[in-house]
Amino acid sequence: MTDARLEAARQAFADPFVGYVLNTDPSGLDDSDLTQPQSAALGLLAQFAQSVLATPEGFERDYRRAMILGPLPQLGKTGVATTLREWCGGTFPSTDSADAVEALLLECVRNSYPALLLPEPDEKFRHFRYLNLSSVILQLDAGKQLVQAIRRDDGLGRLFPDSPAADGSPYEAGNSMLTWESGSGFSFQLALMPETMVRYTLLLAGINGEISLEACMRYAKDTLSVSRALARQERADLPLLVGLSNIELSEDIGSIDTPFGELRPMTPAARSYLGSGMSGREPGALLIGKASQRILSIDKWDPDQEATPEDREADWEKRRPAAEAAQKKVKSLIDRIRYSIMLASEDESILAPIDEVTTQITPLDQSTSSAIAHGGMAPFPPVAITHELAARIRLWARRVSENHPASLDIGMRRLISAATLRIDPMDGFIDAVMCWENLFGEAQETAFKVCASLATLLEPADHDKRKDMFAQLKRLYDIRSRLVHGSSEPDLRTAYAHRDLALKVALGARRAAYAMPGLLNARDATARYKLVLLGFPS
Known part of the structure; x- marks a missing residue:
């Protein structure tokens, strides 16, 4: 139907609200034949709508629009919207x-x-x-x-x-x-x-x-x-x-x-x-x-x-x-x-x-x-969650809830920081390597213990792959050590490559830790690297 009153009401209050008040399906407002009570209710709704539409967009319009929830003495003691719905037979x-x-x-x-x-x-x-x-x-x-x-x-x-x-x-x-x-x-x-x-x-x-x-x-x-x-x-x-x-x-x-x-x-x-x-x-x-x-x-x-x-x-x-x-x-x-x-x-x-x-x-x-939380750019682009990713999130949330030890909290926070907070890729790279250390670091001979433990954890069955990974991780670890001691930073493309690889290694190692009995329950990083490298029980 073509009704100026209806058009004004819809413009001011939107279809769901108008349909509720008139006690009719909002999707069929154009085709509805109004009863006498609905017509009377629409007339009052249109009067309110004219008041709303006469004000500029913003606070004043929102305020006037909300007033229809309040009562009018001549209509009764309940709100206008509720009263009009009652007129129209709504329950x-x-x-x-x-x-x-x-x-x-x-x-x-x-x-x-x-x-x-x-x-x-x-x-x-x-x-x-x-x-x-x-x-x-x-x-x-x-x-x-x-x-x-x-x-x-x-x-x-x-x-x-x-x-x-x-x-x-x-x-x-x-x-x-x-x-x-x-x-x-x-x-x-x-x-x-x-x-x-x-x-x-x-x-x-x-x-x-x-x-x-x-x-x-x-x-x-x-x-x-x-x-x-x-x-x-x-x-x-x-x-x-x-x-x-x-x-x-x-x-x-x-x-x-x-x-x-x-x-x-x-x-x-x-x-x-x-x-x-x-x-x-x-x-x-x-x-x-x-x-x-x-x-x-x-x-x-x-x-x-x-x-x-x-x-x-x-x-x-x-x-x-x-x-x-x-x-x-x-x-x-x-x-x-x-x-x-x-x-x-x-x-x-x-x-x-x-x-x-x-x-x-x-x-x-x-x-x-x-x-x-914070402003700034996001280090990584947004990702749409698929059904497969949703299932993986459920799985990992359950694993983290049941098994994550407090001793790995520092590494967890560094991992999150590297991927979400650090705009400079070298800062993200350093955070990611700190996550490695949280797993296997110790005061002495840290580089060897951390890199060897990671390589063994990630490539337990293939000697050649483990050897190559150890060399790659040792090179990244050395780069990190030189950076924190004042060495010049690499070009931007190399910096991003270092950060992304360090992050993927950290994520892979954290995932693999859940599959190795006793590793997450080890009392500290020393016990963890001894378990991985030497098979000592936790």
Whole structure:
């Protein structure tokens, strides 16, 4: 059908949103014969659309577009989009629950769900969809009631030690300071908690690619359970999102399950939320892992009693060990999945995933924070993950999870650095040779022990090949030694050749180590080279 109202609504809100509101298949909007209620709903939708389209692209348009999620007094107490869908005969999952907080949270999520169907926000305001729901939710009766239900809740109420359980304005009291094990600390407001919990729910659904109201209602119940556990200062596993560039997962690959989390194609919601790192590269894969977290302290917030710099420093020193341990766990998880992907490389192309941006999301965070890795060029080109490579990644992730010893962590990090961080090929070459040393190096006669052990490990059955490899490795090792002691660098073409060969040897040796009984469990490099060269038991 040709309908100016429909065209305006589609331009302002996109087909999925319009189809949801009109309770019809979005793919068949052009051919739909509207019922009287649908026509009336479309008329109101078109009025909103004209207001949206009258503003320039960017923040103001995104803001006006989001207002359709809020209520209009003349239409009722629910959001406009939800009300119009009800007019059109649309149904919703039940929000009934004996738990008052759960029932109200489900109703707020039901009203906010259409946010996932709106067009992607302007890149400059990529968090807009998730951050600016508070102006909508607190207009809803359910949102106002949820604030009071949280205040009275035995679990969630612990988050606000200055807030009495009595009813009152959501802006009366209800402020606290949360100090987290990760080292972060921020103020927390009761009035914004409904928006925080709804945002977390929608984000989980969007990132997991489950864009349905039923999925959002399911995630809402999980959100409440985790929020209560955190409020009790219990440890909880929270989603860790890592945007990886330099590898690309297509939709037909699906997810790659690993002990470190799921590798998935980037969903529109994840791309919108995470953005890109300092490099400007768009991540081509998303790692969804878990990292445990807990709240160390919940304190009253008093803006008139700001801590002195000395007090803050003393407090940080007390929290530093826990914070550093938590950060180290996250870094280790990311390193191990990147290392596993590298080990899955095929000879013709090195998989070199770069962690562009990392964030851990929580239902009790009223801001968004991302740790951006680094900028600069990628030393190796991007690689599309095939089904065969996906199977290899699963295999190596399992092997690394089960068998990787802490004594080889230095070499693992040098290997990752050589392939993803070092723009200068000679820096990458030096890092790769350090990975050799981590396997077989010792204080004395290092060159012979390292090169002989590598040659024996990689060519155990062919004497001539082993002899040639030893000579080649010894030459590379000597070049590395001269470089670090001030020798002139080779031309660029030779430098790249040295780096690539050193990397392939390091990867091959690490793979071969998993096939040699006892090698990975040896206590140090000395025990490893004696096992390889002399057959001494570990």
